[in-house]
Amino acid sequence: MSRADPPVALSTNSSALSTNSSALSTNSRRLGGHRVGNAVRLERIVVVKKSSAIEQLQQHPDQKMQQALQDGQPVGHRVAVAHREHVASLLQVQKTLDELGVRWRLVSQLNRRLAAWADLIITVGGDGTFLSASHSIEATGISDGPPMLGVNSAVSSSIGYFCASDASGLAAVLDALAAGRLTSRPLWRMEVAINGVSLRDLALNDVLLAHKVPAETTRYAVEIGGVSQDHKSSGIWVATAAGSTAAIRSAGGAVLPIESPLLQYRVRELMTWAVRGEPLVGGTFDGTLAITSRMLTGALYIDGSHLKVRFGYGDRISFAPAPRPLGWIAPPSFDQRRATIVQGSAAVPA
Numbered sequence: 211m212s213r214a215d216p217p218v219a220l221s222t223n224s225s226a227l228s229t230n231s232s233a234l235s236t237n238s239r240r241l242g243g244h245r246v247g248n249a250v251r252l253e254r255i256v257v258v259k260k261s262s263a264i265e266q267l268q269q270h271p272d273q274k275m276q277q278a279l280q281d282g283q284p285v286g287h288r289v290a291v292a293h294r295e296h297v298a299s300l301l302q303v304q305k306t307l308d309e310l311g312v313r314w315r316l317v318s319q320l321n322r323r324l325a326a327w328a329d330l331i332i333t334v335g336g337d338g339t340f341l342s343a344s345h346s347i348e349a350t351g352i353s354d355g356p357p358m359l360g361v362n363s364a365v366s367s368s369i370g371y372f373c374a375s376d377a378s379g380l381a382a383v384l385d386a387l388a389a390g391r392l393t394s395r396p397l398w399r400m401e402v403a404i405n406g407v408s409l410r411d412l413a414l415n416d417v418l419l420a421h422k423v424p425a426e427t428t429r430y431a432v433e434i435g436g437v438s439q440d441h442k443s444s445g446i447w448v449a450t451a452a453g454s455t456a457a458i459r460s461a462g463g464a465v466l467p468i469e470s471p472l473l474q475y476r477v478r479e480l481m482t483w484a485v486r487g488e489p490l491v492g493g494t495f496d497g498t499l500a501i502t503s504r505m506l507t508g509a510l511y512i513d514g515s516h517l518k519v520r521f522g523y524g525d526r527i528s529f530a531p532a533p534r535p536l537g538w539i540a541p542p543s544f545d546q547r548r549a550t551i552v553q554g555s556a557a558v559p560a
Contacts, residue, residue: 243353244329246396246537250357250387251329255307255314258343259300260335260363262293292364299363300334302377310384320346328356330387330539334377335361336368341513344399345411349534357394357537359383372452374539383539392542396535397452398471402510403528404521411517412532415453418511419501419527420445422520429504432490434475435497439490440504444478448499448529455551463492465552468545471531475499499529 244250267275279286307314317324320343325331331347333339340360347355361377362370370376375383386392399412421428428445431438449458451466454474459465463476476492503525510519510527521527541547 243350243355244357244394244537246354246357246394246535248393249390250392250394250537250539252310252312252384252388254327254329255312256320256324256328256331256356257303257307257314257316258320258331258333258335258339259316259318260296260333260339261318262289262296262364265293288367292367295364295366296335299361299377303332303334303361303380306377306381306384309381322346322348325356331356331358332380333358333360333373334363336364336373337371338514338516340372341414342516344414344536345513345517347536348410349532349536354534354537357539359539371455372538374541387539392539394537395540396469397538398450398469398535399532400448400450400473401530401532402512402519403530404519405526406528409512409519411512412536413448413453413512414450414536415456415513416447416449416458417513417529418445418447418457420509420511421505422507422509428508430508431502431504432477433500433502434490434493434495437490439485439487441477441490442481442484446501447476447478449474449476455548459552464494466494468548471535472496473499473529473531475529496531501527501529503527 261269275286275289277283279290304316315324315328320331325346325348331343333343337360340358344358347358349355358372360370360373361375361380362368362373363377365376383392397414399414400417401412402409402417419428419430424445427442429440429442430446431440432446447458447461447463449456449463450473451468451470454463454466458474458476461476461478463474466472466474472494473496474492474494477490480489480491482489503521503523506523508521508525510521511517512519
């Protein structure tokens, strides 16, 4: 069995087996990697756990939140319930993996070395944990990287959009994977480059390009499909199909089929009176969207608060679909759940 954030050595509950990280990486390459849609091996699993609000509070005390917990205020009660659910879920996941007899490792933050070693990444938390962990998964010429399986650890307070099950249902999902009744589905990500140099992290949900202070005017030139315009706005959302039900939808964007490789952009609060010609306000694309900064300091907010990247005046930021998708173990009822979420939306394309 594994323990949280140990050194490089890994352990198994069936035999004392340890090796160094380079040997593990070599073995992974020798065996070949996972391609989306193929069967999933369950020999080596990395579990990525979130830190609950109470665990974060222990690291960074906050007097007002501590008082809310002590007084049993509604916000404090919700935080306490979510913490208890999360702890119980994590214990259940560990028990399930022990019973399965696989090698597994528990960490609070995934890194690329561990991701390259694993056959499967299990996140225990919510969508934020899933999004953050996805940034460490890289595709290569022979592998799309390990598929991801989300476990919603606090179902009373977390939507768990990307999560395949709660902790009690994990054993059934793993059984289906082992039997080949369930395989990974594609989630297409977005590649972002600054001045021609690609960021190592791929966006799974969306990117907001804006002034470093979002309340300030965002100034830039936008170029797509051979057309270029100077804009003043509140920024630009650029989203994948997975992120098309999130912020960009609220800004007037379209909901795309979940497995679509298309990207979509939407300008926020454009000053149309300052635009020459028909304003470029949004749409889907499968090529490249380029933005040239007209600000001294702008920022890219990648998948919400998970990654922030600064850029300056004259920098050219480009967005394009990633070459290969991320493997994802989807909930059996995901398509129905997603249809319910977008039901009645005028933004859903025909």
